Amino acid sequence: MKHFERKIYLASKSPRRRELLRQIGIEFEILQLRDHTQRGPDVGEAVLLDESPEDYVTRICDAKASFAWQMMRNRRLPLRPVLAADTTVVIDGKILGKPAGTTEAVEMLRQLSGRTHQVMTSIALYHQEQSWQLTQISEVTFDDLSEQTIARYCATNEPYDKAGGYGIQGAAAVFIRHITGSYSGIMGLPLFETTQLLQEAGIRPI
Numbered sequence: 001m002k003h004f005e006r007k008i009y010l011a012s013k014s015p016r017r018r019e020l021l022r023q024i025g026i027e028f029e030i031l032q033l034r035d036h037t038q039r040g041p042d043v044g045e046a047v048l049l050d051e052s053p054e055d056y057v058t059r060i061c062d063a064k065a066s067f068a069w070q071m072m073r074n075r076r077l078p079l080r081p082v083l084a085a086d087t088t089v090v091i092d093g094k095i096l097g098k099p100a101g102t103t104e105a106v107e108m109l110r111q112l113s114g115r116t117h118q119v120m121t122s123i124a125l126y127h128q129e130q131s132w133q134l135t136q137i138s139e140v141t142f143d144d145l146s147e148q149t150i151a152r153y154c155a156t157n158e159p160y161d162k163a164g165g166y167g168i169q170g171a172a173a174v175f176i177r178h179i180t181g182s183y184s185g186i187m188g189l190p191l192f193e194t195t196q197l198l199q200e201a202g203i204r205p206i
Contacts, residue, residue, distance in 0.1 A: 010030055033064060061085060065133075096163060117142075119163075123135075134193055138182050138183075158171060
């Protein structure tokens with residue numbers, strides 16, 4: 001009879017990913033990767049020269065999972081599966097990260113207005129010296145956004161901790177004319193694909 005783990009580590013500070021794991025009944029603890037240390041972030045997120053968006057998001061996700069796996073071992077924490085994810089928004093082959101401020105957020109939404117872009121979320125799972133990874137890609141089509149709409153949205157707190165400067169689960173839902181792919185993937189954790197990885201590692205979702 002196959003043994004099923006009851007709890008995993010999540011290497012992410014995203015409240016959306018926590019919510020999505022709870023939605024499918026997965027128990028977890030957070031392994032917090034730091035953005036600021038004396039040596040810089042635990043995992044640098046700079047794009048490499050000539051690196052494609054899909055290669056980028058896959059590399060960063062794997063680096064987060066690997067770092068968190070080593071952190072668990074170095075801290076002599078109970079050995080559990082480690083799940084990491086990374087999401088990026090792409091338009092015209094260009095990666096849109098998290099906006100640093102209002103000017104950048106406004107510019108991102110102007111680029112997305114009236115157009116279709118890609119949301120790429122890579123997930124990686126480390127468990128018992130094995131690892132699994134896949135990247136899910138969705139397409140999102142925005143309605144035309146007026147300057148007033150963009151300004152009002154960027155006056156909220158919502159754009160500033162999200163790739164592409166918007167969150168599909170928040171007020172920006174009214175911008176979206178159509179999606180193809182995974183709603184939960186656009187949020188930051190594609191649940192169908194995540195469940196596939198968890199089952200590979202013998203972890204039972206709901």
